Amino acid sequence: MDSLGIYFLLLIAVIAGWILGRLSAPKSSTTVQETKDIFADYFVGLNYLLNDEPDEAIDTFIKALEINSDTVETHLALGALLRRRGKVDKAIKVHQALLARPGLDKLFSDSTRLQLAIDYISAGLLDRAERLLKEILEEGSSVKWDALKHLITIYQTEKEWVKAIECSSQLLTSSNHKRDNEIRAAAAHNCCELTEQLLRDNQNAKAKEQIKKAFAFDRKNVRASLLLAQIEQRLGNFKAAIKELVRIRTNNPEFISQVLGPLAECYEQIQNMPEYEKLLTNTLPEEPDVSVVLALSDLVKHRAGDEAAIEFLNNYLTRKPSLTGLVELLKLQIPRADAAVSSNLNLLQQMIDKLVRKKPAYQCNHCGYESRSLYWLCPSCQKWDKIKPILEAGGA
Numbered sequence: 374m375d376s377l378g379i380y381f382l383l384l385i386a387v388i389a390g391w392i393l394g395r396l397s398a399p400k401s402s403t404t405v406q407e408t409k410d411i412f413a414d415y416f417v418g419l420n421y422l423l424n425d426e427p428d429e430a431i432d433t434f435i436k437a438l439e440i441n442s443d444t445v446e447t448h449l450a451l452g453a454l455l456r457r458r459g460k461v462d463k464a465i466k467v468h469q470a471l472l473a474r475p476g477l478d479k480l481f482s483d484s485t486r487l488q489l490a491i492d493y494i495s496a497g498l499l500d501r502a503e504r505l506l507k508e509i510l511e512e513g514s515s516v517k518w519d520a521l522k523h524l525i526t527i528y529q530t531e532k533e534w535v536k537a538i539e540c541s542s543q544l545l546t547s548s549n550h551k552r553d554n555e556i557r558a559a560a561a562h563n564c565c566e567l568t569e570q571l572l573r574d575n576q577n578a579k580a581k582e583q584i585k586k587a588f589a590f591d592r593k594n595v596r597a598s599l600l601l602a603q604i605e606q607r608l609g610n611f612k613a614a615i616k617e618l619v620r621i622r623t624n625n626p627e628f629i630s631q632v633l634g635p636l637a638e639c640y641e642q643i644q645n646m647p648e649y650e651k652l653l654t655n656t657l658p659e660e661p662d663v664s665v666v667l668a669l670s671d672l673v674k675h676r677a678g679d680e681a682a683i684e685f686l687n688n689y690l691t692r693k694p695s696l697t698g699l700v701e702l703l704k705l706q707i708p709r710a711d712a713a714v715s716s717n718l719n720l721l722q723q724m725i726d727k728l729v730r731k732k733p734a735y736q737c738n739h740c741g742y743e744s745r746s747l748y749w750l751c752p753s754c755q756k757w758d759k760i761k762p763i764l765e766a767g768g769a
């Protein structure tokens with residue numbers, strides 16, 4: 374039944390287009406004949422529709438909608454509608470038919486070419502889309518900013534990060550997009566992609582330069598800070614790495630769980646674990662993430678033994694109950710319990726552990742996509758920086 378909607382919308386579009394065309398057309402002897410033709414087309418289209426032949430119905434309706442200066446916008450809307458409903462080949466036909474019309478106004482011609490490029494992207498014909506968008510860009514047309522946005526999509530899909538960054542830089546020169554955080558975030562992540570490539574080839578200095586570029590787009594980008602800390606760590610600049618990791622804790626506290634591992638490694642390298650423990654203890658009252666509690670309990674265990682860690686966890690869990698915290702507490706308590714209780718506690722710990730591991734750890738705050746791993750680009754809505762760690766709330 375859902376697809377019926379599109380045919381009725383097509384019908385309305387055809388009728389609206391025809392009325393618009395008639396209103397502006399001079400009365401002539403041919404008008405009556407054209408009216409007859411158009412209604413004949415409607416009935417043929419309806420017949421196809423009723424016989425459940427939707428493709429033929431769409432073709433007939435499109436044919437019935439005469440292209441003239443008054444119906445161009447209707448055709449554009451129709452093309453976009455067909456594409457959204459997955460009829461990309463039909464959308465391409467509509468837009469190509471529009472472009473073939475001689476004397477098409479420049480503004481409409483640009484809009485139509487842009488729509489055709491989007492059709493090509495939807496159909497996976499990225500080379501064709503790129504050629505068309507570049508043409509629009511070179512002509513300096515009024516839709517060039519939209520063309521840049523779609524070129525970024527293409528280059529990101531093809532992992533051509535340098536080209537994607539160039540397009541973002543160009544787009545950010547426009548007064549309308551200068552403060553567009555989504556474009557800035559995308560450009561920063563594109564720089565991070567290049568940084569990761571350079572790090573794989575051990576080109577630390579060049580990787581550091583790339584991170585500077587990422588920060589020029591978005592200074593609060595968590596991934597860029599994590600990569601910078603990683604580079605500093607590789608270069609043996611542990612204090613600089615700690616500074617960058619602490620910056621993440623301040624600017625993006627929800628990402629604290631990503632910071633704890635490298636932070637512990639850096640403090641170990643400079644042999645200053647008490648300072649690390651102090652940092653975590655100071656973080657604890659304002660930090661809702663249970664990973665800080667677990668890291669701290671581990672530090673207490675190594676410094677003062679199991680008993681002290683059990684006491685610390687007990688105190689914390691009484692105030693803020695947490696399943697992950699309980700698993701950790703059971704791990705510490707099981708070896709101390711007698712054999713019968715220990716076996717039951719062991720079973721309980723395994724069950725809770727299984728339950729916790731099944732839960733998603735990250736969620737996209739744009740489309741709701743959930744996962745166990747952290748993705749910087751949401752695989753579902755294709756937006757950067759929207760996936761955040763799910764903080765374990767009290768009682769979870």
Ligand SMILES: [Zn+2]
Pocket residue numbers: 737738739740741742751752753754755756759
């Ligand atoms: Zn998403």
